[in-house]
Amino acid sequence: MRRNRSRTRAWAVVSLLIGALFASSAWPGAASAADPIKIGFGMALTGGLAANGKAALIAMQLWEADVNKKGGLLGRPVQLVYYDDQTKGATVPGIYTKLLDVDKVHFVVSGYGTNLIAPAMPIVMERKLVFPALFGLANNEKHNYSGYFQIMPAGPRPAIDWTGTYLEVAARQTPKPQTLALVGADAEYPHNALAGIRENAKRLGFKVVYDSTYPPNTVDFTPIVRVIKAQNPDVVFVASYPPDSAGMVLAAHEVGLQPKMFGGGMVGLQFAALLTKLGPKLNGIVNYDFWVPEPTLKFSGIEDFLKRYQAQAEKAGVDPLGHYLPPWAYAYLQVLGQAIEGTKSLDQQKVADYVRTQEHDTIVGKVKFGANGEWATSRVLQVQFQGIETTDIAQFHKAGKRVVVWPEQYKSGKLIYPYSSAMK
C-alpha cells in the first residue's frame, strides 16, 4: 500500500515536470520575455591594462544595476557576460566567439584599448553586429564598418584630431611659438599620437627641432630631456604611458626644462596615482583629457555616477577618482541601451542605424557619431594644471585644478602662458 502511494507520488512529480517542460516550450515568448538581454565583452582584468579594465568593469556593472533597477530594457533584465582578455589580443577571437556561439549573448561591446578591439572586428563584421567600442584609436580606419561606434571623443580623424588641439592652443598664443620638440615611447599609442602631431605641426606651421622615440621600458628620462633642452624648443609635445609620463615630468623639473608649453599627450596625468605622486610639479602642464570636474562639464548624472563609482573603487583597488575611463565605460552602454529602447528591438541593424542617426544623452554629455563610427566632432579637451599646492587627492575632486583651455565651448579658465609662469 505504502509502496503504491510513493509510486503515485513519484509519477505525479514526473508528470508535473513534463507538464512544466511542455508549458515552457509551448509559450516560448512568455519564457523569453523574462530572459535577460545579455551583453557580452572581454575586458582587461589582468595584464598591462588591468587597472583601467577593472575600473571600466565597475562602471559597466553600475550601468547594469541602474538599468535593472528601472525595470531593464524592453521589460527584460540586463545581464553582463564578460571574460578576462588578459590584455592579450590573441585571446579576443576565442572570447567573442564563445560569447556569441556558446553564451548566446544578444549584443557585444568591446574591451578596453585599440589592441583589444582590433581582433574582435572581423568577428562582429562577419555577423553584422552593432559594436560599441571603448577607447580605441582609429580601429575602423581600414574596415569602415557601419556597426562600429567609438565612445572616445577623438573625432572623425582620431590620430590627427586628438593631438591637433594641443597645437591649436599653442598657435593662438602671442607671439606665436615657432619651434616644436616631439618625444614619445616606442609603443602603439605614442606612435599614433606622434604621427598625428607631425601632421598638425605641418598644418599649423611649426618647425620640428627634435623628433625622437625611446624604448618602452626606459626609466631614466634625464638624458632625453637634456637633449630636448639643448634644442631650446618653444613647445614640447610628449606622448607617453603612465610610468614614462611621471618620469618625463620629474626629469623636466630636475633638468629645468622650461619651454613655453609642455605636455600634450601624456597618459597617466588623468589618474589619481600620478596626480598625487607629482602634485605641484604638474602646475603649468597642458595635457589632453576627456572629462574633468569643471563647471562647464557638469553633465546630468555624472556626479551621482562618480560618487557611486568612487565608493566601490577604493575597495577594488582601482583609480579612486575615476574621471578618465569609467564615465565612458558607463556611457557606451548607455548609448546601446538607449538604442535598444529607442528601436524597441534587438535587431542589430535597427540598433546600429539608431546609434548612427540619433544624438545620445549620456553622463559624458551629448554623443553624436559620424559616418565612420567616431565622434562626429572631436571633444578632446586640453586642460592646464593650475594652483596645485599639495599632493592631497581631495583637491582633484574640485574644479579649478585642471582648467579646460580647449575647446572654446567647454573652456573653464584662461591658459597661463608661458609654462614658466604657471609653474609657480
Added chain:
Amino acid sequence: MGARSFGAVALAVVVAGLAVTRVLDNQYYYFAGYVVLQYVVLATAWNILGGYTGYVNFGTPAFFALGAYTAVVLIQSLKAPLAIQLVAGAIISGLLGLALGYLTLRLRGVFFSIATLALAVVLQTMFINWEYTGGARGITLVRPASAPLFGNYVQFLFVVMLGLAVLAVATAWWIERSWIGRGLTAIRDNEEAAECMGVPTLRLKLVATTVSGVLMGLAGAPFPYYVTFVEPTSVFDLNYAVNSLAMPMIGGSTTWIGPVIGAVLLGTAQQIATVTISSALNLLLVGLILVAFVILAPEGIVGLVQRLARRSGERTRRSGV
C-alpha cells in the same frame, strides 16, 4: 609506433579534423582548437632542440613572430595566399634558426638560453621600429571571408593548423627514430663524449636549430589572419616561450608524444580557464603544474607512465616467480 601505424593515426587525425568542419558550426571551438594546435606545433618544435638536444631555447617568440611578420609583409606587399605565407615564414624562421645555431651553439647551458632570449629582444626592437609592418602601432589585416572548400576562413585556419601540427609531430617522430635523433640524444647526454665518438655535433645542432626554427615559423605564419591585428608586444609575448617549454616538460621531453600530450592538456586547460575560472590563474596554473611535474614526475607524463608500467611489469614477474 611503426611507420605504418603512425601514418594511419596521422591520416585519421586529419580526416577527423576535416570531418569536424562539416558538422560543427560553432566558431568558438575552431578558435580554441587553433590555439591548442598552435601550441602542439610550438612545443614539438621547441622539443627538437630543448628536449632531444638539451639546449633550452627561450627565443620561441622570436621565431614565432618572424613567421607572423613574414606573413604580414607578404600580405602587405603581394596579398599573397596563406600557402606562400607559410612557406616563406618557414624559410625565414629556418634561416634565423641556422644563423642562431652558427652564432650561439658554441655557448652551452644558461649562456645559450640567455642568447636566445636576447634574440627575441633584438627582433622585437627591430619590428617596433619598422613602420612597414605597423611598427609599435601595430597593423590591422583584413582576413578573407571564406576559403575554397570551407564555408568559413576560421575553419580553414583550424584545418591548416591541424595539418601543421601533424607535420611537426611527424618530423619529430622521424627525427627521434633516425640517426639524427640518436646523435641529438648523444649530444644531450654528453656532448664531449659524443664528439669523441665521431658524432658530428655542430652539424646536428644546426639541423636541430633550423628544423625547430622552421616549425616555429610555420606556427607563426597563420597568426596574422587568426588575430587580424599584429603588434610587437602580442607576437613577442613571453607566454609563447613559457608555454612551449612547459608543455614538453609536462608531457615528457624525450619522446615525440610528450609535447603533444603536454600541449593538449595544458593548452586545453588554459582555454577552459580563460572562460571559466579566471585567466589570472592561467600562468599560475602553468607554474603550479610545472613545479608539480618537476618534483613528482621529472620525465613528464610519458616518463611517469613508463615508470609505472615498468614497476607493474616487475611486480608481475616477481609474483610469477
